[in-house]
Amino acid sequence: MNLRSVSAAMALAIGSLALSSCFSSSEVQSGSESVGQQLQDLDHAYRQGIITEKEYAKLKKALIKKHG
Numbered sequence: 541m542n543l544r545s546v547s548a549a550m551a552l553a554i555g556s557l558a559l560s561s562c563f564s565s566s567e568v569q570s571g572s573e574s575v576g577q578q579l580q581d582l583d584h585a586y587r588q589g590i591i592t593e594k595e596y597a598k599l600k601k602a603l604i605k606k607h608g
Contacts, residue, residue: 575604575607578603582600583596
């Protein structure tokens with residue numbers, strides 16, 4: 541295997557991992573972040589096109605229900 545093939549395989553593997561982490565869970569995860577920060581992060585993801593409007597509404601509702 542030459543260097544170009546190895547580089548291409550690595551790029552493909554990294555890209556696949558990055559995409560799978562974006563779509564692997566629709567659960568709201570709470571850690572040390574405040575609810576406000578989580579809502580801001582959620583809004584940012586929606587505005588950047590990372591999640592759909594439907595996903596945004598679902599996750600926002602779940603977050604508020606969990607902490608409300």
